[in-house]
Amino acid sequence: MASRSAVISGTGMSVPERVVTNADLEKLVDTSDEWIRTRTGIRERHVAREDECMSKFAVEASRRALEAAAVDAKDVDLVVCATVTPDMPIPATSCSIQQQLGCGKAAAFDMQAGCSGFIYAQSVAKQFLLTSRCSHILVIGAELLTKFVDWSDRTTCVLFADGAGATLMSAGEAPRGVLASVMHTDGNMGDFITLEAGGTLHPPSEETLRRGMHFIRMRGNETFKIAVRMLEDVAREALDQAGIPAERVDWFIPHQANLRIIDAVAKRLAIPEERCCVNVDRYGNTSAASIPIALDEAVRSGRVRAGDVVLMAAFGAGLTWAASVVRW
């Protein structure tokens, strides 16, 4: 008898309509299209309007994932939304997503693991599908990072962007499904990527506002230096756990932070360019949303087919890093 597994049964994505190009940013800060393209690979990104909140895009992406899986919202058992940019601190945005979708019987909670959040959430969902009576779990990565961007800081405002990706994960049968998931954290590097105020350490005050402590700050170059090695190591660890050599990877879906990081990791893993899913040029860095957005594009374009091996790997605030291997 085939053993129970956690499969990805549907994918979806949604991004704001408004597109901001590098040329637009040249008007805001001392930067250039050339610098942004050559240092990051980004050409344009989607930016939410003032009246739009994160759950709007999470709900749209989730509806598409449910539709692709042909599963009714009423049959979802759990909603997990990975995000660092919730609609508000209380209640969890996944509760609003549950309500908007009509997932009446689903429990719901948010997951905060920076840019690795989607893979962390996928790993948690896998455990529920393997060890509980859950049949369908919505795993979402959704961010409106631009709401916390300092538009006068050229080191961050050219990078971060908005969007949402969702997957429906369902109880299925091996050999399909998540073959391996690996998660790591090192809080020693917690100050590499921060948004300092708004929590119990620095509750919102006139002073936190005046000091710009509600904006995302990043020690980009230090993060860059460590990202390549950590992504390579965690990808190899997940592949080892799955018993799959890197040359058998059909699609590599890395976190879309920087084209130079993606290229360097793919090269170290000897994964050819054409097997690497890249969309950072069109979407920028959407943190926890970047992998599910790239996955949805790869699936809907017909690239990912039944039986393919998909490797996902991410790296971000925490610091956290994570990888998973899925047989489609």
Ligand code: UT7
């Ligand atoms: O998603 C979470 C994980 N995040 C990441 O993985 C991000 C990792 N880091 C990166 O992607 C890169 O470090 C950046 C794209 C953020 C920066 O690239 P870099 O090659 O590390 O540049 P740098 O920070 O060392 O800065 C080089 C120069 C500096 O000028 P000086 O000191 O050499 O005169 C910066 O001030 O580039 C300058 N610079 C800019 N110039 C034009 C920084 N930002 C800009 C800008 N336009 N937007």
